[in-house]
């Protein structure tokens with residue numbers, strides 16, 4: 103659990119982060135969104151004390167984050183830096199192994215962990231391990247940056263726009279991988295992004311920042327349905343809202359009784375994908391099948407459109 | 415077919431035609447201090463050798479003049495340089511009258527110009543070949559071995575500069591080792607104290623301008639004046655600090671020379687350390703802190719390796735500068751190759767001046783090539799890693 107209480111950061115006269123309080127439940131993902139310069143990175147860096155707050159307290163699992171020396175605190179928190187920040191003079195494998203080396207793991211264990219992470223991020227350890235960062239594409243560098251943050255299996259992970267440079271396909275894959283890792287290890291993640299789609303998809307909760315202030319901190323559905331201000335409304339994109347809302351729900355929650363023609367859609371697909379399929383194929387209904395292939399019923403255009411409407 | 419000229423080749427051909435036909439190849443003197451008589455290539459060499467050398471240099475100059483393949487140009491420069499090196503020795507024995515130990519034969523302006531012209535050609539070819547750092551050091555080793563072989567074989571023994579050497583072989587090596595000790599010792603001292611000072615200046619902004627200004631001012635003091643300024647304080651130390659005199663610390667001699675070279679070395683080392691550390695990408699520093707490195711781990715694991723090529727450039731400047739400057743140490747009894755230079759000037763014996771100057775220049779040249787290669791090797795990895 104991460105408790106942020108009344109955190110303020112001032113540089114001279116300008117207040118960059120203004121009295122922010124939020125609570126991040128253990129084993130959940132909190133996504134921070136906001137315009138450029140709204141203080142997202144600064145807030146993130148106060149958690150691992152790369153930036154010391156002007157006032158306020160941050161507690162990790164109940165303990166003030168100032169109770170350890172900064173460098174020890176940072177070894178226990180994964181950090182994927184905005185714009186990757188790889189060490190240009192170290193190979194990809196050495197970069198990923200940075201924190202395990204600092205923690206004094208033995209060489210064999212480090213190698214195993216590095217290979218495992220590289221394979222996870224589709225970088226062949228043989229081919230990419232000995233390369234230097236400048237020999238990688240921007241997207242590959244970013245994946246190495248994320249792998250480096252994960253290396254020591256931290257309980258808390260801070261990620262600053264980690265998937266910005268990835269193409270949609272690899273980004274999707276990286277997001278799913280991160281969700282899987284988060285489920286498996288119960289990691290608590292704070293993720294900064296500019297991509298509303300990513301925020302809705304990944305976040306258990308979304309924090310919206312504007313000019314250093316936290317303007318809304320709530321579940322994605324609530325942010326979409328009841329934006330706290332005009333600013334939040336613009337940020338989440340008024341015209342995209344119905345689709346974003348649909349993308350939160352699974353097909354299994356929209357199943358109606360009855361049958362329909364054609365190829366069945368799996369029940370764990372998003373409702374948004376189901377609606378897209380319906381509109382594209384010009385049919386009024388699609389059959390739904392369970393994970394075992396059993397037919398469960400159908401989804402209809404009418405049913406989905408009702409769900410996309412603003413909740414009462 | 416149109417004939418196309420090489421730009422540098424035009425210059426080389428012009429130098430060669432003047433040097434081969436109008437300038438003297440060797441100088442003959444009845445003894446080491448009388449003025450010499452000039453001898454052309456044809457007069458200075460035995461019957462067949464003179465025309466042969468002329469043919470070689472003219473042929474090589476033609477190859478340089480026209481646009482020709484690199485490999486041919488390389489061969490031309492190497493053959494011409496080798497012929498010059500061998501035949502100047504032949505000329506030495508040819509011009510020395512039988513049994514005469516006073517006569518002095520030395521290379522004259524034509525010889526030096528030819529060497530210069532073909533070295534220029536060789537350097538141009540080597541640059542265009544874009545050799546790897548190791549290959550450049552290899553070329554240096556081969557050249558040094560060739561010169562060493564010529565020296566050991568005795569084929570240059572009849573030349574005046576080696577006659578000067580033969581007369582003072584012992585002191586040559588003694589002064590040589592003093593020279594090297596002065597140059598390298600002061601460099602080592604400058605690195606040992608300059609690196610921490612540079613790191614301190616990098617970390618403490620308030621110190622930076624002050625320290626660099628002081629070092630800048632020291633750098634502008636002429637060496638003779640600096641020696642003068644050091645006599646009093648070192649003399650005081652020698653008489654007042656117990657044991658100092660026993661260590662060889664005195665107002666004149668090696669101590670002030672060492673201190674002066676050390677002071678001159680500090681600026682390049684400190685300034686380059688500061689510049690190198692400042693050039694470390696912010697993101698790398700940030701990542702180092704973010705991953706949980708302590709300040710010390712960050713300094714040695716990230717900042718230092720990334721700043722290293724720049725720091726090494728400072729060390730290269732200092733090394734080459736010190737090898738040259740160490741010559742001045744002789745003025746205050748500090749020893750080194752400068753001893754021969756100043757004795758030679760005093761006796762108007764040009765050969766003796768050369769005996770001090772040539773090894774100094776050769777050492778500085780070799781040091782520059784070796785360190786350039788090392789710098790390139792340490793920086794290639796990083797060069798493209800810098801954000802554009």
Ligand SMILES: Nc1ncnc2c1ncn2[C@@H]1O[C@H](COP(=O)(O)OP(=O)(O)OP(=O)(O)O)[C@@H](O)[C@H]1O
Nearest residue numbers: 113118136137138139140141142143144145184296
């Ligand atoms: N060390 C600093 N000194 C002074 N001002 C700073 C410093 N670091 C950040 N700021 C200012 O604080 C504000 C917030 O910066 P921050 O990096 O937190 O923004 P951000 O929300 O992460 O923006 P982006 O989306 O562009 O990454 C900016 O206006 C920035 O100029």
Ligand SMILES: [Mg+2]
Nearest residue numbers: 142143184262
């Ligand atoms: Mg940011």
